[in-house]
Amino acid sequence: MxxxxxxxxxxxxxxxxxxxxxxxxxxxxxxxxxxxxxxxxxxxxxxxxxxxxxxxxxxxxxxxxxxxxxxxxxxxxxxxxxxxxxxxxxxxxxxxxxxxxxxxxxxxxxxxxxxxxxxYGLLRGSFRPEAEIATLRAYLRQRERLVEYAAAHIQHMQKALMEMNL
CATH class of the missing domain: 3.30.420 (Nucleotidyltransferase; domain 5)
Structure with missing residues (x-):
């Protein structure tokens, strides 16, 4: 052998x-x-x-x-x-x-x-959506953040009004 x-x-x-x-x-x-x-x-x-x-x-x-x-x-x-x-x-x-x-x-x-x-072709790329989809995702994420921030601000205003006994 x-x-x-x-x-x-x-x-x-x-x-x-x-x-x-x-x-x-x-x-x-x-x-x-x-x-x-x-x-x-x-x-x-x-x-x-x-x-x-x-x-x-x-x-x-x-x-x-x-x-x-x-x-x-x-x-x-x-x-x-x-x-x-x-x-x-x-x-x-x-x-x-x-x-x-x-x-x-x-x-x-x-x-x-x-x-x-x-x-040598030994690297594999990560997933990246097309430019239009990436832009849409950024807008949707920003909108989601703004809605969350708005809810928190409303709660802060409600707490302040309660503390003022209004």
Whole structure:
């Protein structure tokens, strides 16, 4: 009986060479593109709207078509919408799926690792409804909050009237 070699991995085929990735943060986003497309493949961008448009312009100049982003909070929403508005195919990746590999301790290496995983088609995007549905959901949630706040304010007024014996 012959012994089979373990640990050998077949050659992975790059599915998306024009992939990019962003490690989303509250004050800074680290973005990575294919090292063949740019002299500086990893850059930091701010979180303001103009910074996000600059990020989209940089991606276009590097020939990017698809972007994977990783975020644990709500900071991804403006970046997602701006990039989608610029015509990129954007996916949001759950941080748990990409963080389980040891050795990456900085945002720069995280962004590069995400880009590499995305270029090989190894990342799965979270569900994100279409823009019109997301807008409708935001309106409905805001309305629900306002109705709840109105009920609480009515109770406060009733309590004040009772305390004044009116």
């Amino acid at each position: 012959t012994k089979t070699a373990t640990g050998g991995h077949p050659e992975l085929k790059m599915v998306n060479p024009t992939a990019a990735a962003i490690d989303i943060g509250s004050t800074m986003h680290m973005a990575a593109v294919n090292p063949d497309a740019c002299d500086t493949p990893v850059r930091a961008f701010g979180t303001f709207t103009q910074d996000l448009h600059d990020l989209a312009d940089w991606f276009k100049s590097c020939g990017v078509t698809s972007v994977a982003m990783e975020s644990t909070g709500v900071y991804w929403i403006p970046a997602f919408e701006v990039l989608e508005g610029h015509g990129f195919n954007v996916i949001l990746v759950n941080a748990r799926y990409a963080k389980n590999v040891p050795g990456r301790k900085t945002d720069v290496s995280d962004a590069g690792w995400l880009r590499q995983l995305h270029s």
